[in-house]
Structures are given as C-alpha cells and as structure tokens.
Amino acid sequence: METNPFKFGTVVDGSFFADREDEISKIASFIKGENHLILISPRRFGKTSLIRKVINESARKYIYLDLQLIISPDDFASQLLKRIYRIFPVQKLKGFIKSFRLIPSVILNPVTGETEISFKPGSGDLAPLEDVLNLAEKLGKEDNKIIMVLDEFQDIFRIHAGMDRLLRSVMQNHNNVNYIFMGSSESMIRNIFEKKSSPFYRFGSLMTLEKIPGNKFTLFLEEKFKSKTSRYSELTKIILAVTDSHPFYTQQFAFTVWELLERYGYKEDITAIAADEIVQSHDNDFERLWNSLNRTDMAILTGMAYSNISPLSDEFYGLYGTGASSTVFSALKRLAGKGILIKERSGYIMDDPFFKRWIIARRKI
Ligand SMILES: Nc1ncnc2c1ncn2[C@@H]1O[C@H](COP(=O)(O)OP(=O)(O)OP(=O)(O)O)[C@@H](O)[C@H]1O
Ligand SMILES: [Mg+2]
Numbered sequence: 001m002e003t004n005p006f007k008f009g010t011v012v013d014g015s016f017f018a019d020r021e022d023e024i025s026k027i028a029s030f031i032k033g034e035n036h037l038i039l040i041s042p043r044r045f046g047k048t049s050l051i052r053k054v055i056n057e058s059a060r061k062y063i064y065l066d067l068q069l070i071i072s073p074d075d076f077a078s079q080l081l082k083r084i085y086r087i088f089p090v091q092k093l094k095g096f097i098k099s100f101r102l103i104p105s106v107i108l109n110p111v112t113g114e115t116e117i118s119f120k121p122g123s124g125d126l127a128p129l130e131d132v133l134n135l136a137e138k139l140g141k142e143d144n145k146i147i148m149v150l151d152e153f154q155d156i157f158r159i160h161a162g163m164d165r166l167l168r169s170v171m172q173n174h175n176n177v178n179y180i181f182m183g184s185s186e187s188m189i190r191n192i193f194e195k196k197s198s199p200f201y202r203f204g205s206l207m208t209l210e211k212i213p214g215n216k217f218t219l220f221l222e223e224k225f226k227s228k229t230s231r232y233s234e235l236t237k238i239i240l241a242v243t244d245s246h247p248f249y250t251q252q253f254a255f256t257v258w259e260l261l262e263r264y265g266y267k268e269d270i271t272a273i274a275a276d277e278i279v280q281s282h283d284n285d286f287e288r289l290w291n292s293l294n295r296t297d298m299a300i301l302t303g304m305a306y307s308n309i310s311p312l313s314d315e316f317y318g319l320y321g322t323g324a325s326s327t328v329f330s331a332l333k334r335l336a337g338k339g340i341l342i343k344e345r346s347g348y349i350m351d352d353p354f355f356k357r358w359i360i361a362r363r364k365i
Contacts, residue, residue: 001262002227002228002262004255004258004259004262005224005258006224006251006252006254006255006258007251007255008248008251008252008255009248009252011048011049011052012046012049012251013049013052013053013056016251017049017053018212018216018217018220018247019212019213019216019217019220020046020050020053020212023050023207023209024050024053024054024057026207027039027050027051027054027207028054028057028058030178030205031054031055031058031060031145031147031178031180034175035178035204035205036171036178036179036180036181036203036204036205037178037179037180037181037204037205037207038153038180038181038182038183038189038193038203038204038205038206038207039051039180039181039182039183039207039208039209040182040183040184040186040189040190040206040207040208040209041184041208041209041210042184042186042339042342042351043184043248043339043351044246044247044248045209045210045211045246045247045248046209046212046247046248047151047182047184047209048151048182050209051064051149051180051182052064055147055149058147060144060145060146060147061087061140061144061146061147062087062146062147062148062149063080063083063084063087063136063146063147063148063149064083064149064151065079065080065083065148065149065150065151066151066152067150067151067152067153067155067156067159068151068152068155070155070159071159072159072160073125073126073128073129073159073160073163074118074119074120074125074128074129075159076129076159077104077119077128077129077131077132078104078117078118078119078128079117080129080132080133080136081104081117081132081135082114082115082116082117084132084135084136084139085106085115085117086114086115087146088139090115092139093135096135096138096139097135100127100128100131101127101128101131102119102120102125102127102128102131104117104118104119104128105117105118126160126166129166130166130170133167133170133171133174134170136148136174136176136177137173137174137175137176137177138176139176140174140176140177141176142175142176145175145176145177145178146176146177146178147177147178147180148177148178148179148180149180149182150179150180150181150182151182151183152182152183152184153181153182153183153189153192154183154185154188154189154192156192164192164198164199164200165199167199167200168199168200168203169199171203172203179203179204181193181204184339185337186208186336186343187333187336187337190206193206194206211244211245211246211247212245212247212250213245214240214245217240217245217250218236218237218240221235221236221239221240221250221254222236224254224258225254225258225261228258228261228262229261229265229266231266235257235270235271238271239253239254239257239271242271242275242353243353244349244353246351246353249352249353249354252278253271253274253275253278256274256277256278257270257271257274259274260273260274260277275354275357278354279354279357279358279361282354282355282358283358286354286355286358289340289355290359294331296322296323296327296328296331297331297334297335297340299320299321299322299323300320300322300328300331300332300335301335301340301350301355301359302320302359302363303316303319303320303322304341304348304349304350304356305350305356305357305359305360306360307319310347311328311332311348312325312328312329312332312347332348335348336348339351340352340355
C-alpha cells in the first residue's frame with residue numbers, strides 16, 4: 001500500500017508542499033533586509049507552511065508564536081521567553097534575565113527538556129513583555145537578525161487593550177529582529193497597519209497570500225494521481241473545480257479520493273463518493289455552524305450554495321428573500337469576519353465547498 005501523498009490540517013513541507021515559488025523568493029529576500037512583513041490570507045491558505053519553509057531554508061534563528069492561544073500580557077511574555085530558551089543556551093540568557101524588572105521563575109522540565117516560564121501572574125504589568133521583546137533585540141545581530149513571527153496578530157487587542165501602542169513603541173527601536181505579522185482577519189489586520197491613527201501605521205510591507213494558481217495545483221495533483229490511475233487528469237480537473245484551488249480543501253478532497261482509489265480502484269463516481277464522505281464526516285460541525293447563524297445569514301448562504309449570482313443584486317434578493325441591500329452588505333462582512341465567506345476581487349465566495357454541499361443536501365431531505 002502506498003502512503004497517501006496528500007495531507008491536510010497541519011503544516012506541510014517537502015513533497016506535500018505545492019508551488020509558492022514567487023512568494024518564497026519574495027519573503028526570502030524580505031527577511032534579508034531591514035523591513036518588517038505583514039502576511040494576510042484567509043484561514044488555511046498556507047501562511048504557516050509558507051513562512052516555516054522560507055525560514056527553515058534560511059537557517060536563521062526564529063521564534064514563532066500564535067497569539068490566538070495567549071491569554072494575558074504575562075502569558076505573552078512567558079511564551080516568548082520560552083521560545084527564546086529553545087534557541088539560545090541557558091548560560092547566555094542568565095545574565096540578561098537578571099536585569100529584568102520582574103524575575104520570572106524558570107523551571108526546566110526534566111522529562112520534556114522544555115523550559116517552563118512564569119511571571120507572577122496577574123500583575124497586570126506590561127514590563128515583562130517589554131523586557132522579553134528587548135531581550136530578543138539584544139540577542140539578535142544586525143547581520144543575523146532573529147525572525148519573530150507573530151501569528152493571528154489581530155488578537156493583540158483581546159490580550160490587552162493598549163497592546164498595539166506598547167508593541168509599537170518597543171519594536172520601533174529594534175534593529176536586530178525581523179518581525180513577521182500574520183493574520184487571517186483581513187479587515188482587522190488592515191486596520192492595524194493601514195489606518196493612519198493606528199500605532200502600527202505602515203510599520204511594514206503588506207502581502208496578501210492568494211490561493212495556489214490552478215495550473216500549478218494541477219501539476220501537483222496529476223503527478224501524484226498518475227501512479228494510481230490513468231484517469232488522473234479527469235480526477236484532478238474535478239477536484240479543482242469543486243475546491244476552486246483552495247489549498248486546504250484541495251488537499252482534503254484529494255486525500256479522500258486517494259483513499260477510495262486505494263480501497264476500490266477507479267470508479268466513475270469516485271469524486272462524488274469522496275465529497276459525500278467529507279460532507280457526512282462534518283455533519284455535526286456544519287449543523288452547529290448553521291444553527292449559530294441568523295435568518296439573513298441563512299438566506300444568503302442558501303442562495304450562494306445554489307447560484308453564482310451576486311448576493312447584492314436585486315435578482316438574488318428576489319430569489320432568496322434576503323432583505324434590504326444594506327442588511328445583506330453587513331451580513332456579508334460579518335460572514336467574512338467569521339471566515340465562512342472569503343472576499344475575492346470578484347466578490348464574496350463561500351470558503352468551504354463542502355459546507356455548500358451540506359446545505360444543498362440537507363434541503364433535499
Ligand atoms: N503550499 C502548499 N501546498 C499544498 N498544500 C498546502 C500548501 N499550503 C497549505 N496547504 C494545505 O493547507 C493546509 C493549511 O496550511 P497552513 O496551516 O499552512 O495554513 P494557514 O494559513 O497557516 O492556516 P490557519 O489559518 O489555520 O493558521 C495544509 O495542511 C495543507 O493541506
Ligand atoms: Mg497558521
């Protein structure tokens with residue numbers, strides 16, 4: 001049995017990684033320079049995989065922190081320091097830590113080999129975070145900067161109200177750290193970096209990550225399916241038509257088709273069976289998601305599942321009874337904010353092609 005050449009849900013690299021050649025060279029040249037980078041894309045387009053790949057190839061020291069899981073400024077400081085301990089020898093850090101305004105407790109877990117850090121919780125003080133960020137600056141070198149990736153950066157506001165001001169005031173003095181800010185909430189990230197009144201206004205260059213181009217993804221899929229079936233070209237076409245080249249859903253769909261090929265060999269309706277399997281396996285999630293929506297959201301998504309007409313048009317309103325266009329407009333923004341819709345140049349589309357299928361299938365019952 002061959003191992004499935006597709007992978008979804010976790011960071012991909014090596015043979016699981018497709019294309020991104022232009023993005024790789026652009027980011028690689030970026031981190032050699034003086035500038036900071038802001039990378040935006042909807043969920044699961046491949047930000048983390050892309051950044052990891054570029055950094056690994058650069059052989060530079062880096063710190064990666066996802067702010068989604070950070071609960072307080074102290075936690076932010078602890079998690080950053082923990083990652084600094086991973087890349088620098090303890091002896092080197094000792095002297096620096098001694099000069100911190102609040103001395104953290106540092107415990108080496110003998111089982112995992114990981115360092116557990118904690119600042120006295122609940123001090124409400126921003127000094128630990130400031131000290132840790134400045135430590136990174138001291139450890140980096142002008143010609144060998146540390147790369148610090150802060151993922152889901154829009155979460156700073158949830159962690160602490162004045163976090164943007166504090167971070168900016170510290171980071172603007174740093175010359176030995178390359179910051180990479182990432183986020184999946186496009187409007188929030190744009191507000192942070194493009195609004196004149198924001199402390200981070202024009203702090204770095206903004207790059208939006210698109211889906212993987214259809215022709216590149218075609219080559220990637222065909223090459224893998226070739227070893228399994230002579231119908232590789234048709235399969236690839238159908239898969240990409242359903243997923244519209246969305247990196248995650250394409251891998252998920254291709255993975256499932258591969259499993260079926262492995263079990264039963266090629267069948268005419270193999271892609272339909274695979275799609276049904278995916279829809280069914282997410283029935284609970286889709287149902288929960290659906291029940292969290294209001295009436296306007298439901299009407300819009302139903303219309304979008306059945307047709308490609310713009311939800312803002314009179315025709316759409318006539319067909320699906322979605323209400324006044326101002327209501328629809330704010331609903332579209334809200335659904336995009338939740339990641340259920342993606343805003344593309346041509347307009348809004350549904351993120352998950354299988355949610356779309358679920359809506360249609362449920363309405364048939
Ligand atoms: N370059 C790529 N080639 C092939 N598949 C990819 C690529 N990038 C991403 N994917 C697919 O998308 C999935 C999500 O990738 P990744 O976790 O890097 O995205 P992300 O944008 O960081 O997601 P999140 O919004 O969850 O943080 C991967 O598991 C993989 O299936
Ligand atoms: Mg990610």
